[in-house]
Amino acid sequence: MSAQTATKPASGPQTPPLPEAKPESLGLSPLRLRQMSDVFRREIDKGTLPGATILVARGGQVGWFEALGKQSPVESRPMALDSIFRIFSMTKPIVSIGVMMLLEDGHFLLDDPLAKFIPEFADQKVGVENNGKLDLVPLKRAITIQDLLRHTSGITYEHTGNGLVQQLYQQSRVRSRKITNAEHAALVASMPLICQPGAEWNYSRSTDILGRLIEIVSGKSLGAFLTERILAPLQMGETAFHTAAENAPRLAEPFADDPWNGDKIQLFNMLEKPVMESGGGGLVSTTMDYARFAQMLLNGGTLDGVRIIGRKTLELMASDHLDPSVEIKGTLTQPGHSFGLGFGVRTEIGIAPFSGSVGQFFWSGMGGTFFWIDPKEDLFTVFMSQAPGQRVYTRTLVRNLVYAALE
Template identity: 40%
Template sequence: MTLQFEFDPTRLNRIATWMDRYVSDRKYAGSSVLIQRGGDDVYFNATGLRSLEQDLPFERDTVARIYSMTKPITSVAIMMLAERGLFHLDAPVSNFIPAFNDMKALVPGAERIDQVEPSQAPTLHQLLTHTSGLSYPFNPGVLPQAMDEQDILFKPNQGALADMADRVADLPLAFQPGARWEYSVSIDILGRVVEVVSGKSLADFFAEEIFSPIGMTETAFSVGPEQVDRFASLYTPLAGDAMALNEASTGSDTLRLVDDPGKSPFQNADMYSGGGGLVGTIDDYMAFVDMLRRGGTCDGGRLLSPETLKFMMRNHLPGDIASMGPQSFAEQPMEGMGFGLGGAVVMDPSRARCPGHVGDFSWGGMASTFFWMDPVADVSVVFFTQLSPSSSYPSRAELKALVHGAMIT
């Protein structure tokens, strides 16, 4: 049953004040937010600049790095192939990427990368749910340190996806698959599975089978020539690498430029990162979210069945994320939050300490972008900005509070 309520326009306008404050406090250079109810726009606002250096405004058609908001799209691609009967989710990834045969995992309490024991290859389901034993170089631990030393991060200029996937398989897992939840490059590995199964590059599969039917003409792994003037700069408040969370230290400049649109590797990407490689506009991403809201259908046809979407947006963990012993960075709170296929699922808003409804489906990106879809209120929200890391400020929880504060029953 859909919640019956009205949006209070005065309360919605608090969002603009909040966004302006982030800009005036030099937390974000600029940002935009789009809210839909039942697939129709009810609120949009953009403020600040997409480039401080060139004094260019952050606008509705600004092109931004969505980083990990690529993950739900890759998860949809996997489920599209699963619906065709091409594999089942308990299949080991080694069925598709032979380098994952004869896997090893670090022994509990390992202090060196060579302290290992035999392990099964993670399954597709474990990859989808971040219980695979893989990790990210910005997480704490022995495996992340090795990944950092070997620069395994699926950056846009790091070459072929197949080669990087094999490099991931050369390292041991952080733990036995299924034992814990840890945010990881799992979805990048699934991007390679999409390539192997479909016979297409991930870029072509996205373009032909997801973006074209949805009408996402502004989303890709590389910034198009016609988009260069609209591509936003990326900033960080950190003194060092904007992705090096283990060594994070605040710098003197809260908006230090770290990726200049004129020199960005996103202008000619050769790595198709299913975990974090896409750039696009806020309207394009809302079109993707609306496809989820509509149960897998869009103006260009049907991508998934409603039953598959319901399956994806259920919690697939034994409990909440916090109960799975995570030691990693994540794009969401962990208490009261489960994890589905491609995003987080609210199990208990009170334990998540953020207004919302049971079943809210969401995820974010390292540049502080965020989306959520609320099936109870039939509300979808997409927020764009360009500041890394996303843990810098509590903007996501604040935005949810603002949106729920404008719902008057």
Template identity: 40%
Template sequence: MNDTSVARLDPARMQRIADWMERYVEARKYAGSAILVFEGGTERYFHACGLRSIEQGLPWQRDTVARIYSMTKPVTSLAVMMLAERGLFHLDAPLSQFLPAFADLQALVPGAERIDQTEPANAPTLHHLLTHTSGLSYPFNPGVLAHEMDERKIMFNPNQGILADMVDRVAELPLAFQPGAHWEYSVGIDVLGRVVEVVSGKSLGQFFAEEIFAPLGMSETAFRVPEGTGDRFASLYTPLAGDAMALNAAKAGGESLRLVDSVGDSSFETTDMHSGGGGLVGTIDDYMRFAEMLRLGGVLDGQRIIGSSTLDFMMRNHLPGDIASMGPQSFAEQPMDGVGFGLGGAVVIDPARSRTPGSIGDFSWGGMASTFFWVDREKDLSVVFFTQLSPSSSYPSRAELKALVHGALA
């Protein structure tokens, strides 16, 4: 993964990252974590600290396997665009062209207070789904649709059956708004995972394994904990009482690291759901290979995954302005001011308005267990951070980490 560049990251200043990570562990905010930083294709920094399992006293190590949750979304978005650049569809195609259950849709009327207060709606396009402007939602968002999804347990969890069946259940509900009217974080990328299956004739897991992970050398990333890595699978914790994903009913206080999921009884060890929105587990080195492919324009170690022009298109802002300008009501994992959205990740359009150091064009996303990555092609940086605490909104670690890395640039 090496290209020629002159190191600009100050090693002494990078040490501040280790101090910061260890403070999080000492304060019992995170059980353990790891960070990997590449500059110009060369590893400049790695640090791991704390535990992957408090109960067993096992250290967080470089080869620890973690749930990356929504960091699955950029992978699914890439798969969609790989098929698009083969001429198999265009992004303005309606979802109903691939999934007939989404024909004859309804959308909630503005200000609706009940799930039956609806009006006719057009099927969202693939582009709407890629950019979270489709009118779909998540059970942990506020609002009428989100509440109904929560009641019906529409969440794409690892043990909730097959993807096709869950997508059909999504289609039974109205949209939260007319497609394109707002930005709302949603299961849209999960639904697109089903489109990948229909168009490619492969399961989403098979498509990922054969067309993305194998060429990139990501041998320890999958929808199920890879065979032989179970002893390296990290436990998941939460500071909330009750369900770590039920944010509308979340209650804080008391123990800051409550065990949620661990090796031996985790649904990620027996997964049947291929959730393109949040189902992957993997190692930090594997995800860095994905991030480096993005930084390098779709190629890594001579293996081209996607055209450079297609990838440039993905990493541009596809919204009329920033996310904040589209009236979002949904759960937020990172700033919405000064930040737009591309195909699969957030795009910085004004670092000052985002109130976080960065470059225009930074491409990033994170996961519910507080994992995070970003690619800064202006500064030739790829950064991946792994930990396992849900929800990701618990602490401002992402903004703090970006400040630390940018503070180390000469």
């Protein structure tokens, strides 16, 4: 392995590693990659994050894979290559691929109405704020499956703002891990939308609803479907909605208090099996597991001779799906970027405050994880940490440092 200080995997199911090569043979500067690791060591020494893993692959081979810092701030155990992380919203691309696999199987069309499969959504209204009260107005058109994939459904998240609709989410059981996916979908359907479908991009629980859609169409639990159709074929044996008790020594944990603002940090227990299998943020995984998923994406839908998704279907997913009439809310979609079907996508070489290529697609997790695929450079990177408050900073930092290493 190019990074010599990494701790080798110990117990647990062994994910087949991707092929390795010396970074210089892949057009990656060993000096710049070492400098990248030094930068993150400085951040760890400053107390910005407990530890991290960084995997950089190009041309189908891993040129850099390193584990830095501690796995947990309250233990002396070093971060390991096989440490287990909550990947939160990096669950969304996996579930979105699952949805598009069912589309390829002919079960629905992208412009099918969601209510065709989950009837509770047929009676939904839009909540319009008026003098501190919510006026409920009819839908101008139905929510479609495409809306869910590109976050233009009008569904929202309770933590992305404090409007009256978001307050209804905050007061509900929508965050509970003890309700079923069916109960969660019915709960979301019982609350008004934040806008008309197709009018705005609002990051949301839409992918959780897609998880329920998968269950209805496939007749299986979301976890069973993902394992059968994606995780097992890709040999991602460490990725699931919880992990076994014997893996407790491998769990990556955050600081108890945010190092920048002092806020308490409380993330879910990875050893506890949830009732709700959250398609929007419930998976746990390892760096190499997710790297296998990323390599499949970079390969156009295949890995080790196994095709997961069609080449043209993936091309559709990694394209811009927000026309100019869609108002982008929030800061997750950066300047020079847009959103596809389950991925953020880069649309401009400039404008954004960090390096990249047009056609790059990616997503991140609120716990501090991040990945991106750059087809132009035949490159992908997986970054894993459990530092929620620093996630915007670290994912911009790792992007700049990896691109600086390209020869």
